[in-house]
Amino acid sequence: QKEVEQNSGPLSVPEGAIASLNCTYSDRVSQSFFWYRQYSGKSPELIMSIYSNGDKEDGRFTAQLNKASQYVSLLIRDSQPSDSATYLCAVGTSGTYKYIFGTGTRLKVLA
Amino acid sequence: NAGVTQTPKFQVLKTGQSMTLQCAQDMNHNSMYWYRQDPGMGLRLIYYSASEGTTDKGEVPNGYNVSRLNKREFSLRLESAAPSQTSVYFCASSALLVGRGYEQYFGPGTRLTVT
Numbered sequence A: 001q002k003e004v005e006q007n008s009g010p011l012s013v014p015e016g017a018i019a020s021l022n023c024t025y026s027d028r029v030s031q032s033f034f035w036y037r038q039y040s041g042k043s044p045e046l047i048m049s050i051y052s053n054g055d056k057e058d059g060r061f062t063a064q065l066n067k068a069s070q071y072v073s074l075l076i077r078d079s080q081p082s083d084s085a086t087y088l089c090a091v092g093t094s095g096t097y098k099y100i101f102g103t104g105t106r107l108k109v110l111a
Numbered sequence B: 001n002a003g004v005t006q007t008p009k010f011q012v013l014k015t016g017q018s019m020t021l022q023c024a025q026d027m028n029h030n031s032m033y034w035y036r037q038d039p040g041m042g043l044r045l046i047y048y049s050a051s052e053g054t055t056d057k058g059e060v061p062n063g064y065n066v067s068r069l070n071k072r073e074f075s076l077r078l079e080s081a082a083p084s085q086t087s088v089y090f091c092a093s094s095a096l097l098v099g100r101g102y103e104q105y106f107g108p109g110t111r112l113t114v115t
Helices: none
Strands: A011-014 A019-025 A030-038 A045-050 A054-058 A061-066 A071-076 A085-093 A099-101 A105-110 B004-007 B010-013 B019-025 B031-038 B042-049 B064-068 B074-078 B087-097 B101-106 B110-114
Touching (some): A019 A030, A085 B101, A099 B042, B004 B087, B010 B019, B019 B031, B019 B087, B074 B087
Antiparallel strands (some): A030 A045, A030 A085, A061 A071, A085 A099, B064 B074, B087 B101
């Protein structure tokens, strides 16, 4: 069983819509959660981190964490074609420096 | 502030050749990492260095060696390249941020092809 799972997509949404990306993880002691955006041929770029249950908003991005259900999600409001990329979920365990990455969800925002 | 830099950006090797991938960071981070990324496999950790003077194996260390030269630099060596090592290699660094955990920042990557 994969430790961090994401739907590979592609997830297609029209411009201006809300894109919802989901990630589940298996390690119950995980403490830190991250979303990275990766454009084709580029390196991952950190866009959100979340550490406690609930929502965290940053501009058009909202990260949601539910530790009891072991999932973390990323909402992108007012999606733009420039948001088209692969979104990677990463999970870290308290006291370690390492993350486990999911394989990513490809998002396509249609103009 | 360049962040994390990697050299070279592209490399083609023949099977059995050796090479070293270089990584440097100017963010004063303690921890550094080497990942490889293959289609459908996501990012997989090869080696990491929690702090200067220490290195540890990650998920896929076979065929690789690393050196943490100083706090800034972390190199990855392929002693005898194999076609299975064709991949994109990313270096990353992180520091513990109070209340924020270890946030990793990535270099631009090295695209390696082994023929």
